Amino acid sequence: MKIAVCVKQVPDAEARLRIRGDGAWIEEEGVTFVLNETDTYAVEEALQIAERTGGEVIAFCLGPERAREAVRKVLALGAARAVFLSEPALLGGDALATGRALAAAIRAEGVDLVLTGSASTDLGFAATGSVIAGELGWPHAWLVVGVELAEDRKSVRVTREMESGMNESSRIALPAVLQVQGGINQPRYASLKGIMAAKRKEIRDVAAGDLGIDPSRLGRAGSRLETVSVALPVSGREVEWIEGDAAAVAAALVTKLEQEAKVLR
Amino acid sequence: MSGQIWAVVQQKDGRLQRAGRETVAAAQALARELGTTAVAVVLGDGVAGAGSELAGMALAGVRVVEHSRLGAYTPGGYLAALAPLIRAGAPAYVLFAHTYQTVDYLPRLAQELDAGLLPEALGFQKVDGELRWTRPVLGGKLHAQVRTVGEGPVLVSLQSGAFPADAVQAGSAPVEQVAAALDGVDLQREVLGIESAAEGTVDLTKAEVIVGVGRGIGGQEKLGPVEELTRLLGAELAASRPVVDSGWLPRERQVGSSGQTVAPKLYLALGISGAIQHLVGMKGSGMVIAVNKDASAPIFKIATYGVVGDLHEVVPALNQALQQRAAG
Numbered sequence A: 001m002k003i004a005v006c007v008k009q010v011p012d013a014e015a016r017l018r019i020r021g022d023g024a025w026i027e028e029e030g031v032t033f034v035l036n037e038t039d040t041y042a043v044e045e046a047l048q049i050a051e052r053t054g055g056e057v058i059a060f061c062l063g064p065e066r067a068r069e070a071v072r073k074v075l076a077l078g079a080a081r082a083v084f085l086s087e088p089a090l091l092g093g094d095a096l097a098t099g100r101a102l103a104a105a106i107r108a109e110g111v112d113l114v115l116t117g118s119a120s121t122d123l124g125f126a127a128t129g130s131v132i133a134g135e136l137g138w139p140h141a142w143l144v145v146g147v148e149l150a151e152d153r154k155s156v157r158v159t160r161e162m163e164s165g166m167n168e169s170s171r172i173a174l175p176a177v178l179q180v181q182g183g184i185n186q187p188r189y190a191s192l193k194g195i196m197a198a199k200r201k202e203i204r205d206v207a208a209g210d211l212g213i214d215p216s217r218l219g220r221a222g223s224r225l226e227t228v229s230v231a232l233p234v235s236g237r238e239v240e241w242i243e244g245d246a247a248a249v250a251a252a253l254v255t256k257l258e259q260e261a262k263v264l265r
Numbered sequence B: 001m002s003g004q005i006w007a008v009v010q011q012k013d014g015r016l017q018r019a020g021r022e023t024v025a026a027a028q029a030l031a032r033e034l035g036t037t038a039v040a041v042v043l044g045d046g047v048a049g050a051g052s053e054l055a056g057m058a059l060a061g062v063r064v065v066e067h068s069r070l071g072a073y074t075p076g077g078y079l080a081a082l083a084p085l086i087r088a089g090a091p092a093y094v095l096f097a098h099t100y101q102t103v104d105y106l107p108r109l110a111q112e113l114d115a116g117l118l119p120e121a122l123g124f125q126k127v128d129g130e131l132r133w134t135r136p137v138l139g140g141k142l143h144a145q146v147r148t149v150g151e152g153p154v155l156v157s158l159q160s161g162a163f164p165a166d167a168v169q170a171g172s173a174p175v176e177q178v179a180a181a182l183d184g185v186d187l188q189r190e191v192l193g194i195e196s197a198a199e200g201t202v203d204l205t206k207a208e209v210i211v212g213v214g215r216g217i218g219g220q221e222k223l224g225p226v227e228e229l230t231r232l233l234g235a236e237l238a239a240s241r242p243v244v245d246s247g248w249l250p251r252e253r254q255v256g257s258s259g260q261t262v263a264p265k266l267y268l269a270l271g272i273s274g275a276i277q278h279l280v281g282m283k284g285s286g287m288v289i290a291v292n293k294d295a296s297a298p299i300f301k302i303a304t305y306g307v308v309g310d311l312h313e314v315v316p317a318l319n320q321a322l323q324q325r326a327a328g
C-alpha cells in the first residue's frame, strides 16, 4: 500500500517559551524544534503497515524551512520520499487552509491511506487530518489507537479512544484518513544507516502555485482565524511556593501532609 | 442585528449532560454580548427528553432532530443532519462542547459548510468592539487571543468547564421538530462495539492519596524512589499519558480525559506539566502538591503548594523525611 503520513515540526515540550516582540507568537530563536509527538506514532504505524503490505510511505509536511529537519527525520526512520510545502504563502493558516493544501498535494500522489498525528502540541487544532479527509471525500477517524487492515485491503478495523478509558471499534472503508493517538505502537529510533540513507532520498518541494487552489484560500490569507496575541494564562488562585533545599522542602511538605491534608498516620 | 448564536447540545441516552448545559450557558452569554438570540439544537434517536429540558431554558427556540440513524454517533450521520440545518439558518456562531465526539466531526462540518473552525475556546471578550476568543496553545503554557475573519458562520468548541453549567438562564422556549434526510446517507463508519481500554482494573477513584508521575520522571528505570514514596504514603501510583504511551506504567494508571477521573484528598504531581487533558482528570483533588523544574508549568495554576525543583532530588528527600517521621 502507498501510505501518506503528514507531519509537523513543533517546539520541544521542554522548551522555555518567550513571547515574541509583536506579542503574537513565541520567539523561535533558541527554541529546539522536534517532530510532533503523535506524528511519531503515525510515522511508525505507516512504516509497519507498509512493511506488512510491501508498500511505501511518503511523508508530507507543511511548514517553514526549519521543518525540513523533521522531514529528514521521517526519511531516516524509513519513509521512501517526502513532499514539502514551505512557501510562505502556505504558512500561518488555520486547520482548514492547511488541510486544503495538504489534501491537494496528497491527491496528486494518489495514495491508499493517509495517517496523521491526532493533534499538534503547539496549535492543537486536532483537525487537519479530518479536513484532508473532507477535501478528498474520504472517511476518517480521529484518535486512533488500533488499526487492523482487512485481508482484501478494502477496509480497516479501527479502534478509537473515547473519554473515560473506553475504546470504540469500527470499520472504515479505504481510502481513508486516520489520525493516530499516542501509545498505538512503540516508535522506532532512526538507525545510523537510516540517517545516511535519508540524505539521498528525495524531498520534493511543492509550491502554492502547483496546488491548483485559489491563493486566497491558502495559508494566512485563507485562514478564518487570526491570532492577535499570546500571553501567560492568568490563574484564579495563587499557588503557595515551598522553597529551600531538598531537605527543607521535604520537611515543609511533611508538615503540610500531616497537618493540612491529614493523610499521614 | 447579527446572526443568531446556536448551541448544538451533546446528549447521552436522550438526556442532557453537564457539557450540554455548558454549551447553552455559553450561547446565552454570547447572545447577550452580541445583542442577538440563542437557539439550541439537539440530535439523536429518542431525544425528546433532552428537547423538553432545553424548552425550560431562556432560548429563542429549540430544534430537535430525531432519526433512528442518529442513535450511535457517526460522522456521516451527524454531518448530514447538521450541515443543511446550519446552512439554512445561517447563524453567526455555532457552539459545541469540545469533546472527543465533536473533535471527530467538527472539522468536516466546517469544511463542508465553508465555515470557520475555532477549537477549544476558553472564553470570549469584546476588545474595541470586536469579539476575541481565548484558546490554549503549546500545551496550555500560553493562552492565545484569536479573532475570526471572513464570511459565514464560525463553529466554536468550548473547553470543558469554560462556561459553568449552573449559569444557564431558565425560561421557556418553543420546540420545533426538524426532519433529517438520512436514508441512504453514507455514515462513513460502521460502529462495531465499545470496550474498556485498559486490560487491568486498578480503581484509582477510591484512593485517598495519589502520586502522579509525568514525563519528567525521565524513564521507567527511574521510578524506584517514586514507588517508595507511594508505599510510604499508602498511596496509589498514577501517571500522565506520555508515561503510559512510553510503556513505563500500564494504561490502567492513566489519569485524565482518556483515563480515570480522580479526586483524592491529596494529589502529588511529579514532573507533570499540567495539560488540560491531565487536569480534567485530577483538578477535583483536595490538595495538589506539584513538583516541577519549570516554574511556569501550568500545573502550578491549579496547585495548592508548588515546589520548583528536580523531582529526583525532592522525592528521595521526602522519602527520607517520611521514614524519619515513622521511626521517630
Ligand SMILES: Cc1cc2nc3c(=O)[nH]c(=O)nc-3n(C[C@H](O)[C@H](O)[C@H](O)COP(=O)(O)OP(=O)(O)OC[C@H]3O[C@@H](n4cnc5c(N)ncnc54)[C@H](O)[C@@H]3O)c2cc1C
Pocket (backbone or CB within 6 Å): A013, A014, A118, A119, A143, B139, B213, B214, B215, B216, B217, B239, B240, B241, B242, B243, B254, B255, B256, B257, B258, B259, B270, B271, B272, B273, B274, B275, B276, B277, B278, B281, B291, B292, B293, B294, B297, B309, B310, B311, B312
Ligand atoms: C485527545 C487527547 C487525550 C489525552 N488524554 C490524556 C490523558 O488522559 N491523560 C494525560 O495525562 N494526558 C492526556 N493527553 C496528553 C496531554 O495533552 C499532555 O501531552 C500530557 O498530559 C503531558 O504529560 P506530562 O505532563 O507528563 O508531560 P510534559 O508535558 O512533557 O511535561 C513534563 C514536565 O516535567 C517537567 N520535568 C522534567 N524533568 C523534571 C525533573 N527532573 N523534575 C521535575 N520536573 C521535571 C517539565 O518541566 C514538564 O513540565 C491527551 C492528549 C490528547 C490530544
